Amino acid sequence: MQTIKQSFKIEYNYSIFFTNNLFETANSQLSDFLNSYAEQGFQRKVLVVIDGGFLSHHPDLQDTIKNYFADQVKHIQLAKDIIVVPGGEASKNDPDLFEKLAQAVDIYGIDRHSFIVGIGGGAVLDLVGYAAAVSHRGIKLIRIPTTVLSQNDSGVGVKNGINFHGKKNFLGTFAPPVAVFNDLTYLKTLDDRDWRAGISEAIKVALIKDKSFFEWIEENTLALAQRDEAKMSYLIHRCAEMHTEHIGSGDPFEFGSSRPLDFGHWAAHKLEYLTDFEVRHGEAVAIGIALDCVYANKIGMLSDADLDRIYNVLVKLGFDLYHTKLAENDKVNLRNGLHEFREHLGGRLTIMLLEKIGKGVEVHEMDADIIAESVDVLEKYISEKRVLTAG
Amino acid sequence: MQTIKQSFKIEYNYSIFFTNNLFETANSQLSDFLNSYAEQGFQRKVLVVIDGGFLSHHPDLQDTIKNYFADQVKHIQLAKDIIVVPGGEASKNDPDLFEKLAQAVDIYGIDRHSFIVGIGGGAVLDLVGYAAAVSHRGIKLIRIPTTVLSQNDSGVGVKNGINFHGKKNFLGTFAPPVAVFNDLTYLKTLDDRDWRAGISEAIKVALIKDKSFFEWIEENTLALAQRDEAKMSYLIHRCAEMHTEHIGSGDPFEFGSSRPLDFGHWAAHKLEYLTDFEVRHGEAVAIGIALDCVYANKIGMLSDADLDRIYNVLVKLGFDLYHTKLAENDKVNLRNGLHEFREHLGGRLTIMLLEKIGKGVEVHEMDADIIAESVDVLEKYISEKRVLTAG
Known part of the structure; x- marks a missing residue:
C-alpha cells in the first residue's frame, strides 16, 4: 500500500522586552502583553514561580506581583499562591521540584492556554521551562531572567532541562517561550x-x-x-x-x-x-x-x-x-x-x-x-x- | 531599549510505511530507512522497546530483530539489550517505566542522532515517545504500532504522553516521529x-x-x-x-x-x-x-x-x-x-x-x-x- 507522507511547519514568534521595574504599577509592559491574550469564553490563568535566591534579595516581590495583577491585569487570573523553588543548579538536580511544579499546574488548573511565569536565574528558568513544556503537552512560558547570564543567553533561547542521575540537562525539550522580560534593575542585587x-x-x-x-x-x-x-x-x-x-x-x-x-x-x-x-x-x-x-x-x-x-x-x-x-x-x-x-x-x-x-x-x-x-x-x-x- | 523579535519555523517530515513481515530478512523497508542515515564520523545506535503484551504473541521477536539487524542494518548499531515494558494503559501509569527508559538511553549511549524504536499498542508508544522526546531534548523516534488503533490513529500522529497522579496524558509533548511502519501481519494476533x-x-x-x-x-x-x-x-x-x-x-x-x-x-x-x-x-x-x-x-x-x-x-x-x-x-x-x-x-x-x-x-x-x-x-x-x- 502506498506510503503516506506527512509534512508541516510550526511557526514560533516571541519578543524579548527590556525594561526597568517590571512590576511597578506604572509599568504596563507585562500587563499589556497579558491583557492582549484575554479572550471571551474562557479564563486564562498565570502561575508564577520564583527563584528563592532572587527572592531573598527582593522580599516584597510576592506582594508586589499580587498588587500588580490586582491593579493591572484585568482578564487573566493570578493563581492564588506563588511557588518558590531553591535557586542555582540544585533546582535542576532535585526531581521532587519538577514534581512539585507539575502538581501546581494540576492544583491551580493551569491549562495549555494559561501561562507559567518563571522569575530567576538560568537554572530555575530551565526547571520551570521544562515543567511548563511537558505539562498538558506545553503551557505558555514567560521568562523573567534575573541574572546577566540568563538575560543575555539562556533565558532568551529555546531550551530547557533538568539533570538526571548526575547528567546535566539529560531531560529537556526545545520549547520557545511566548515572551521574555529582561528587567535591568534586577541586576543591582547580583553578587x-x-x-x-x-x-x-x-x-x-x-x-x-x-x-x-x-x-x-x-x-x-x-x-x-x-x-x-x-x-x-x-x-x-x-x-x-x-x-x-x-x-x-x-x-x-x-x-x-x-x-x-x-x-x-x-x-x-x-x-x-x-x-x-x-x-x-x-x-x-x-x-x-x-x-x-x-x-x-x-x-x-x-x-x-x-x-x-x-x-x-x-x-x-x-x-x-x-x-x-x-x-x-x-x-x-x-x-x-x-x-x-x-x-x-x-x-x-x-x-x-x-x-x-x-x-x-x-x-x-x-x-x-x-x-x-x-x-x-x-x-x-x-x-x-x-x-x-x-x- | 529596543525589543528583540524572534521568529522561525521548524519543518517536520515523516513517512508512514505499510508492509508485511517487517523483520523478515527479505524485507528491506526498515533497513533501507535506517541505512540511509548512516554517516561517516559517528555511530548512530538503535534502542528497541517492545510492548510485553505484543511480545507474548510473538515470543521469537527479540531474536528476529537481532538477526534482522545483524543481516540487514550495516552501519547503525543495535543496543545490546531490547527493553520490554508491560502493555496497555498500565505502562502510562507507572513513573518507574519512564525512569527505566531514560536510564536505558543513558546506559546504551543513545544520543540525539540515534533512534528509539517503539513496538506495541498505543499506550506503550505514548510512553516510549515521551521518553524519547525528553531524553537529550529529543531522540529520533520510529513507531511500529501493532494494533488497529495505533496503526490508524495515535501511532501516525504527533503526540505522546504518560499519566500523572491519575490524570491521563498530563505529561507529554508534541513530537513527530521520523517514521512509522505499519506491519499488517501484526493484526493477526490481536484479540x-x-x-x-x-x-x-x-x-x-x-x-x-x-x-x-x-x-x-x-x-x-x-x-x-x-x-x-x-x-x-x-x-x-x-x-x-x-x-x-x-x-x-x-x-x-x-x-x-x-x-x-x-x-x-x-x-x-x-x-x-x-x-x-x-x-x-x-x-x-x-x-x-x-x-x-x-x-x-x-x-x-x-x-x-x-x-x-x-x-x-x-x-x-x-x-x-x-x-x-x-x-x-x-x-x-x-x-x-x-x-x-x-x-x-x-x-x-x-x-x-x-x-x-x-x-x-x-x-x-x-x-x-x-x-x-x-x-x-x-x-x-x-x-x-x-x-x-x-x-
Whole structure:
C-alpha cells in the first residue's frame, strides 16, 4: 500500500522586552502583553514561580506581583499562591521540584492556554521551562531572567532541562517561550560573581561572530568590572540580539551536529560537574574559552596576539582562568568531558574553536595531550599572575 | 531599549510505511530507512522497546530483530539489550517505566542522532515517545504500532504522553516521529476486542470528514466484524491518511482550542477512567460517539436517519454502546468529564458534534440534563437489543 507522507511547519514568534521595574504599577509592559491574550469564553490563568535566591534579595516581590495583577491585569487570573523553588543548579538536580511544579499546574488548573511565569536565574528558568513544556503537552512560558547570564543567553533561547542521575540537562525539550522580560534593575542585587559570570557568554558570542562587539567589550572591560549599569545594559542587549539571531537563522532545535554557541562549553560542563557546581556556569565558560583559545593557539590556529587580547579581557574582568580540578586526572576527565559533550549533543563530535577574534571554525577532534598541555599553560599563567601583552 | 523579535519555523517530515513481515530478512523497508542515515564520523545506535503484551504473541521477536539487524542494518548499531515494558494503559501509569527508559538511553549511549524504536499498542508508544522526546531534548523516534488503533490513529500522529497522579496524558509533548511502519501481519494476533476497538477511530474520522468513507465502512461492516484482513488494511490506510492530512493541514501542535479529531472523546476519556481502563480506548470512543450522536439528535442537530445508520454500524461491529458506569452519578461524572477535557485541552470548551454524516460542527457548551437523557437512551436501546432501522 502506498506510503503516506506527512509534512508541516510550526511557526514560533516571541519578543524579548527590556525594561526597568517590571512590576511597578506604572509599568504596563507585562500587563499589556497579558491583557492582549484575554479572550471571551474562557479564563486564562498565570502561575508564577520564583527563584528563592532572587527572592531573598527582593522580599516584597510576592506582594508586589499580587498588587500588580490586582491593579493591572484585568482578564487573566493570578493563581492564588506563588511557588518558590531553591535557586542555582540544585533546582535542576532535585526531581521532587519538577514534581512539585507539575502538581501546581494540576492544583491551580493551569491549562495549555494559561501561562507559567518563571522569575530567576538560568537554572530555575530551565526547571520551570521544562515543567511548563511537558505539562498538558506545553503551557505558555514567560521568562523573567534575573541574572546577566540568563538575560543575555539562556533565558532568551529555546531550551530547557533538568539533570538526571548526575547528567546535566539529560531531560529537556526545545520549547520557545511566548515572551521574555529582561528587567535591568534586577541586576543591582547580583553578587559580583554573578554580575561577572554572565559576561563570558557575551565574550563567547563576540569571539565567534562579531569582532567589533569584542572590541567594545575590550574598551569597556574596566567599566564592566566596576558594575557600570549602562554598559552592562548594552552588553546584555547586544548579546541577547546575537544569540536570538543565531537561533532564528540557523537550526533552532539542533537537528544537526553543529552547535557554535557551545564555544567554550565542553570543558565548562565538565568543570561545573567536577566542582559540584561550586564554579558557576559563566565562570566555567570563561575558563572553557581560555582553555580552547590556548589550545587553538597551540595547534597554530589562533595568533599569539589574539590569544593575549582574549586572555587579558577575561583576567581584567576578574575571572579565575584556572581551577585545580582541571588538572586532576586531566587527561581522563577532559577526555570524558569531550565524550559526554558529544553524547549529549549527539552526532559527530563538533567543537567550535577560534581562528581569529570574530571568527569561529568547527573541528571534529581534539588531542588529549594538547588539551593537557593547554591546562598547564593556564596554570602557569596564573602562577605568574600574568597579564599578557600583545605579541 | 529596543525589543528583540524572534521568529522561525521548524519543518517536520515523516513517512508512514505499510508492509508485511517487517523483520523478515527479505524485507528491506526498515533497513533501507535506517541505512540511509548512516554517516561517516559517528555511530548512530538503535534502542528497541517492545510492548510485553505484543511480545507474548510473538515470543521469537527479540531474536528476529537481532538477526534482522545483524543481516540487514550495516552501519547503525543495535543496543545490546531490547527493553520490554508491560502493555496497555498500565505502562502510562507507572513513573518507574519512564525512569527505566531514560536510564536505558543513558546506559546504551543513545544520543540525539540515534533512534528509539517503539513496538506495541498505543499506550506503550505514548510512553516510549515521551521518553524519547525528553531524553537529550529529543531522540529520533520510529513507531511500529501493532494494533488497529495505533496503526490508524495515535501511532501516525504527533503526540505522546504518560499519566500523572491519575490524570491521563498530563505529561507529554508534541513530537513527530521520523517514521512509522505499519506491519499488517501484526493484526493477526490481536484479540477480537482490539481488532474491533480501533475501527471506532475510523468511524470517527469518517463521520466528521468523509461521508463516502463512512459508507464504505457501512457496506463492509460484516466483513470487518469477521476479521477480513484486506478490508481492514484498506480501513487502516484510509483512516491513517485522513488523520495525517488533518494534522498536517491544520494546527499540528494544537495552539488553538479546536480539536475535531477528539470527536467522541470527552466521554470516552472519562469512561476509561471510571472503569479503571477495563473499557479500552477504542471501545470507549465507540460509546462516546454514540452518546454524542444521540445528544446531537436530541438537540435537533442530527437527523434520526443518520443517527440510526451510525448506531447500526457500531452495533453490528460488536461494540457495546452502554456501560453501567455511564449512568452512575452520570450528571456529576459527565460534567466533570467535560471540565477535565476542557482543562487538558485548555482554552474554551470546544466539542465536535455531528450535523450530518460526513460533517462535524463545533459547539462550546453541552447541557448536563440532555447528556443524562442521552445516556438513558443508550441504556434503553441496549435493553431492547435494538438494531435501528432508518427513519
